[in-house]
Amino acid sequence: MGMITNVTSFGRSGLSDWILQRATAVVMTVYTVFITVYLLTNPDMDYGQWLALNSHISMKVLNVLTVVSIAIHAWIGLWAVLTDYVTVRLLGPKATPLRIFFQLGMITINLVYLIWALDIVWGI
Amino acid sequence: MLKVSVYRYNPETDEAPYMQDYEIDTAGKDLMVLDVLELLKAQDASLSYRRSCREGVCGSDGMNINGKNGLACIKPLSECVKGGKLILRPLPGLPVIRDLVIDMSQFYAQYEKIQPYLVNNEPAPAIERLQSPEEREKLDGLYECILCACCSTACPSFWWNPDKFIGPAGLLQAYRFLVDSRDTDTENRLAKLDDPFSVFRCHGIQNCVAVCPKGLNPTKAIGHIRNMLLRSAT
C-alpha cells in the first residue's frame, strides 16, 4: 500500500510536498492579490484592455506560473484528502482500488486542465 | 444531584455500545471527574476505566469529558459540567476494549517508532555527560509528556492515519530527542521522519494544544521538526 501511495504522490518526500504546497500558495496569492487590485483600480475595463494585460509577457509568465501552481497544489492537496478518507482502515479492502481510481481520475483531470489552460494563457 | 451519562460497552454481553445514565450525590463539592467515577464504581462495579496516580502525572485516565479530551483526575466538575450533566466517553479514534478503556497499541507503536531513547555513540565519561542549563532548558515543555493520548486522539490526522502519522505525542518526543544536546543521532532521526505521513500530516489545527492536560505544545514542536528537516535538506 505504501508503494501505491508513493507512486501517486507528487513529490519525493514529505518535505518537498510541503515546500511545494507553500511555494505554490505564494504564487497563487500573488496572482490573486494582483488581479484583485487591478480589477478594483480599473472598474471600467473592457475586453481589449483585458486582452492587452494578458498579452504582456510578464503577465503571461505569471499566468503560466499560476496555472502550474494550481495544478501542483491541487495534486498534493487532493492526494492528502484521498489518503485521509479513502483508506482500508475506514472503508475496507475496496478502498485501495477505489482510491487509485480517484487518484488517477484526479491526475487525468488535473493534467487536462493544465494543458488546456497553458494553451490558452500562452497562446494569447 | 449530578446527572452522569457514561459510554458503556462490554464486548461479551453488548451488541453495540450505549450511554448509561446515573445520578450521583456530590454533596455540593467540586469533585474531580475521577472522584465521580469512583463513586459510580462503588455503585456499579462492572464499570471499567483506567486510573492510577489520581494527580495528573501517570496519564491513565485520559477520556472524553463533555466533548473534550482530558484527564479525569485533574478535571474539576466546575470546569466541564454543562447543564447539570457530565458526559463521559472513551478517547475517540482508537478501538474500545470496554467502557472507557481504549486499545492504545497504535498510539504506543507510533511512540516506539521515533526511537524514544537517547542515542550517543561516543564512549560515556566516568561521570555524567555535561549539559549547560541553556541546553537543558530546551527539553522543558517536551519531556513532561505523560503519554495520556489526549492529544493524539483529538487529532483528525491521527484518526484517519493512526498507522502512518506519528501523531502529536510521538512527535513531541521525537523533537525531545532531536533537540537534546547529548543525542548524536539527529541525521538518522530526521531521515526517518521525511515521508509524506509521519510529520507532514500535521495541518497545524492545534487540537493537541487545546487539550493537553500538561499544557504542552506539540504543534510548536512539530514546527521545529519541519524547520530542522528544511535546514538539513538545504
Next chain:
Amino acid sequence: MSNSIRTISFDGLIVGGGGAGMRAALQLAQSGYKTAVITKVFPTRSHTVSAQGGITCAIASDDPNDDWRWHMYDTVKGSDYIGDQDAIEYMCSVGPEAVFELEHMGLPFSRTEEGRIYQRPFGGQSKNFGEGGQASRTCAAADRTGHALLHTLYQNNIKNNTVFFNEWFAVDLVKNADNAVVGVIAINIETGETVYVKSKATVIATGGAGRIYASTTNAHINTGDGIGMALRAGFPVQDIEMWQFHPTGIAGAGTLVTEGCRGEGGYLVNKDGERFMERYAPNAKDLAGRDVVARSMVLEILDGRGCGPNGDYVYLKLDHLGEEVLESRLPGICELSRTFAHVDPVTDPIPVVPTCHYMMGGIPTNVDGQALTLDAEGNHDVIEGLFACGEAACVSVHGANRLGGNSLLDLVVFGRASGLFIEKSLREGIDLQEPTEEHINIAMSGLNRINNSTNDGEGSAELRAELQDIMQKYFGVFRRGDLMQEGIKKLAALRPRIENVRLDDKSNAYNTARIEALELQNLLEVAEATAITAEERKESRGAHARDDYADRDDVNWLCHSMYFPTDKSVGKRDVNFSPKTMEAFAPKARVY
C-alpha cells in the same frame, strides 16, 4: 482448570513495571536473557512516576568534596539504626555509578552552571558525619524526577527489547516441591486469560501498599500485590510495621508536595504563623527526618495550633521564595497546589497534613535481591527462585524511617543489583524442579475462590473503605497498645468478609472489578501483617511512635521484626552492623 491454562517460559520474570522492576529488567535484557515484565498498568503509569524531589546520591556536583560515607551516615541515622549497614554501604557507594548510568541513558536532570547534575538539599542530609551542616545531595529533574526516571527506564527497555506484559495482573506465586518459586499465575486483564508464567528467577518489584490507609499519597494501584503474594505463599515480611507518613500531603486530597519545597527554603507554620519546627528540631528545623517533622505537625494540631476552620492542618509557606524559583524549581508543585488545594503557592501557603507515603518494610532480601527467610534455628535462608527489589523489598536500607530521595536510589541500585545477580546465576545455570499440576492448582486457588464467589458477600469498595479506616484510626502516626489490639480484632473480623468478597461481574474483557477484588486480598494481608507487628514492637523507633512505649529500646528492639504469616507470629532478626569497608556506625540518640 489448571490443566487448561497456557504456560509461557522466561529466564527472568519481573513482576512490576515501576522503577525497580524496569531497572532489573533492563539489566537482564541487556545481558541477552529472555526477560519479561508483568505489570498491571502500562509501565509509565507506575507509582515511581509520582516521585518528585529527586534521587539522593553523593555524586559530588554541589559539593566537590562530598563523600558517600556521609550519605551512609545520614541513612543509618535516619533509619534509627535498624537499617542494615552492609546494604546501606552498598547503596551509597554504588549509587553514583547507577545515577551516572541513568544520565547516560538520557534522564533529563536539571543542571548547574558547570553543566553537572543539579542537587538540592533534602531532610536528614549532612556533611562530615553530621558535623558539617546541611548537605545538598538530592539529584533532581525539576520536581518531576520520578517521571523523568521512569520514562527513561521504559525507553531504554524498549531499546533493549524487553518483553512487556502490559496490563497483566500477577495473582500468586507458583512453588515447586522444594518450596522454591518457579513463576506466577497471571491474568491478562484485557482478555481475562489466565496463564502460568514460568521463570527461573521471579523478581517481586510491585512497590508499596499505601492504599491500606484511608489517607495516602500513594496511587490507587499501590495495593501491595507482591507482599500479598509472598505472604500467601508462606514467606515472611520484615519491618512491616514501619510506615512513613510524609509531612506534606495536601490536606483533603492526600497528594504529595515534595520535601524539595522545604529543601528550596519553604517552611511549615502553625495558625499563629510560627515556624514551629524551630522548637522541635533546633538545628535541622524543617529538614529534620520525616518522622520527626510529621510527629511535630501532629502535636501542633493536637495542641490546638492547627490551621483552617477545624484546625486540622498546618501551612507550608513558599511565597517568600519568589515566583521565579517556584516556577523553575517547583513547577509541578505549583500545578498540583492550584489543582488540589485551590491555592497558588506564589501568593498563599499550602494546607498540608502528614499522609501515609512509604512502606519501609517488605520482603527481606540480601544485597543481591535474593529473598530471605529464617530457618528453625534463626539462620538466614535464601528462598530459591524468589527475588525482590524496590519498595516491595526490605534489603534493608531504610530501617525505621526512610530519608527523602533514598527511595529512587534504592530502586535503581537494587533493581540493578538483582539484575546483575540473576544474570550471573543464569550463566552458572539455574536448575529448579518443575511444578506439578497440584502446585499450580494451589497457586490458582485464590483466584478460583474469587471467580466462584456467591452473591451473599459484600462489595470490594465498601470492604476496602472499612479496612482503610481501621488502619488510619488504629495504626497511624501515633500508636497505642490497647487501641492496636482493638484494631487487630477488627481486622480479624474483617478477614472472612474480605475473603468472601462478592464479584457480580464475572466477564473476562477488562474486568476491573475482578482485579479490585484480588487487590483487596493483598491489602488485607499487608494490613494484618502491619497491625500484628506494630503491636508487637514495644518501643518507639523511627516512624513507629507509641504513646505507651515512648522511648527507643535498644536492648530488646535494636533488630528487624519478622512476620511469619502461617502462624501470624512475629520473630526478630539481627541488624547488620558489618559494612565491608569501614567501621559500623554505633547507635546513638537521634537528634536533628
